[in-house]
Amino acid sequence: MTSSPAIQLDGVHKSYGGGGAVLRGIDLEIDEGELVTIVGPSGCGKSTLLSLIAGFERPTRGHVRLHGEIVDDKSPRERRLAMVFQSYALYPHLDVFENIAFPLRIAKLPAAEVKARVEETAARLGLSALQRRRPAQLSGGQRQRVALARALVRRPSICLFDEPLSNLDAKLRVQMRAEIAKLHQELGSTFVYVTHDQSEAMTLSDRIVVLDAGAIAQAGPPMEIYERPLSTFVASFLGSPGMNLVAPEALGLEGTSVSVTVGVRPEDLRVTREPSPGSLPARVYVVEPVGSETWVTCERASCRLVGRAEARFDARSGDTVHLRFEANRLHRFDRATGARTGEPLESLAPAGD
Ligand SMILES: Nc1ncnc2c1ncn2[C@@H]1O[C@H](COP(=O)(O)OP(=O)(O)O)[C@@H](O)[C@H]1O
Ligand SMILES: [Mg+2]
Known part of the structure; x- marks a missing residue:
């Protein structure tokens, strides 16, 4: 047994080419099973932070650890994280069942296990009746659910979300964020959820990390940050x-x-x-x-x-x-x-x- 945090960033800096630093010395620990949201205005470095955890980018300085192990040299596949993006590309020629099954087929799981897992995940996301439909025959919210199901079907211990609800209308967004909170409770996995929407961060999180121009402005439980913001930046960002x-x-x-x-x-x-x-x-x-x-x-x-x-x-x-x-x-x-x-x-x- 290990008591290492699920995710640990030690002094992570990131800059691209000749440009200035996009992330400036990020120190952050995320515990096993936590739901942490990374929130901040557009361009503050949220997606970059997530890409560094996922392994699509490497830190310019500093280290990323997963379950205690430095993973700087590991590919996204080797890190075995699930990731859900705002633009979720489903396979248009595959039906819902096969879209969800896709990562399991790649992993060469036995057919019976694929079936059992896809059906369980589809049920969890309210997709049971839609398994034979193709993406073109689904609403935006249903497609987003399929993308979530496809990420969760592998039972990843860490799930990364990059503004997954931004393309949905306001009512559906509120509904889906409640479902994501419920999924998190049921699965017990570690969720890192990026959003520019302060209300999503307030309602979903065990802990909020507020990013300001590539640095952590404040991190803590939602109500603690709300009631005791450490700067005018944080004070004006949370609350509406x-x-x-x-x-x-x-x-x-x-x-x-x-x-x-x-x-x-x-x-x-x-x-x-x-x-x-x-x-x-x-x-x-x-x-x-x-x-x-x-x-x-x-x-x-x-x-x-x-x-x-x-x-x-x-x-x-x-x-x-x-x-x-x-x-x-x-x-x-x-x-x-x-x-x-x-x-x-x-x-x-x-x-x-
Ligand atoms: N591949 C890249 N090359 C150069 N600059 C980049 C690259 N990716 C992101 N950036 C810059 O890094 C900053 C933060 O981007 P990003 O992490 O996408 O912000 P956010 O997700 O918070 O909106 C932006 O100024 C963006 O232009
Ligand atoms: Mg982004």
Whole structure:
């Protein structure tokens, strides 16, 4: 028995030709059975990171280990990982059964075992009734399921996903991500899931790794990152609507040094029609009802702030509303570097106007 992490990156750098570094010193351990999402804006190096784990690329410096063993010289096939991409190329002339069976046929498994495994995997992914159809006779969501089944049928201990749901419509995406979470629970394999979609990362992960321009900005459980982002970059990347990042004056805070940016999440900023003790007046810029609640963008001290009001909140652009927040829900960042600077501003009470 070994207690090595399933995946380990030690000081991994990657640059291409004369270009600058795409990955800059990645240190990361992913435990057996974890579901880790790699999240970050387009171009930050997510796919490159996955390719290094899969073996399609080699690190310029540093090492990749799988189950404790350095695999820098091993081909993707030798690493025996499964990978699911955004553009999943199914074989158009093969039916669903044969598409799923393909990796097992390559591995020369006995026909009876191929049949048993394909049927089990197809059932798991809700494809049992579709086994004789060809890809052209399937919807986008069904094709994506076939691609997942084809990856999982080999029972890989590590599964890599690169934005596998990006081509699906919003509703199907939400449905499929729940199924991926369930598959992960059932299979107990290690999943590394790349996405630019913060809501996918929040809902799926045991742990989120936020990448910023080729470096890890923060790694941890979703709620830990959400509640204690270490930088304005992370603070504004996770959460929708995003965290308000404003000058202290916008929240009526005094006694704060001018070099601070204050953050407050929209759900922690209550918007009401009537003032209450300690509330701050603001002017409504735009009102966005989303059914269960209403997001209200307000202007105050030359800053825009999004706050939460009740469902069916009745206000129009230009109206005066009132903002309230708990001081312990505030975040404080260094204005110049964006780095978190100390704990929530509990000592600071709103000064009022
Ligand atoms: N084969 C390559 N040659 C040169 N540059 C590359 C190559 N692959 C990726 N890059 C560059 O590396 C950066 C990160 O790319 P990528 O990992 O695909 O980002 P992401 O998946 O986060 O959108 C981008 O600036 C991209 O242009
Ligand atoms: Mg990518």
